Amino acid sequence: MLLSIFWGVAIMIIGLGMQVKVLASAPDATDVAMSLFSGIFNIGIGAGALVGSQVSLHLSMASVGYVGAIPALVALVWSLMIFRRWPVSLEDHQPHHS
Template structure:
């Protein structure tokens, strides 16, 4: 559970640091590494949690929904990113992504984490 929270928090942190890091190639590479590690680790850990608390006969459906939502996020992020680049400009892309990721963290803290706690209490 703590691992999920840490990896989820690393994504907005990396996105918000992208702008300030732009002055140095080494800093950009470090921020990209943080972003990639946190995003990958969160996805794998969340899938494991999803499988753990889903009945065996419906785990395939749960993973299909997860996959569909993941792809919806990719498409929506691309559309929003394109709008940011066309509007305020590419310099704002990290801040826009960071703001969306912060909203995701808030949603996770208020909805997802309590649901995981309830599922653990029942299990």
């Protein structure tokens, strides 16, 4: 139960953080940016459900976590490569006071 609560809070924090980043990236077209974000997010949910059902059908339910770890590791490596290639300093995001 406690793990489920932690998982839900973590997913909400990550989702909200990504929304803030999307809105900051396109301040003049927030409606378009959020609709694209929502669509891509839902494609990911659907793809995960599709892959999970196929893994449970053709392999086993015990294999779902292992197969799900593959795209998670790919995303982690990809994120690390992006963060190293284009680092962002905290000074770039601080509000400037006059």
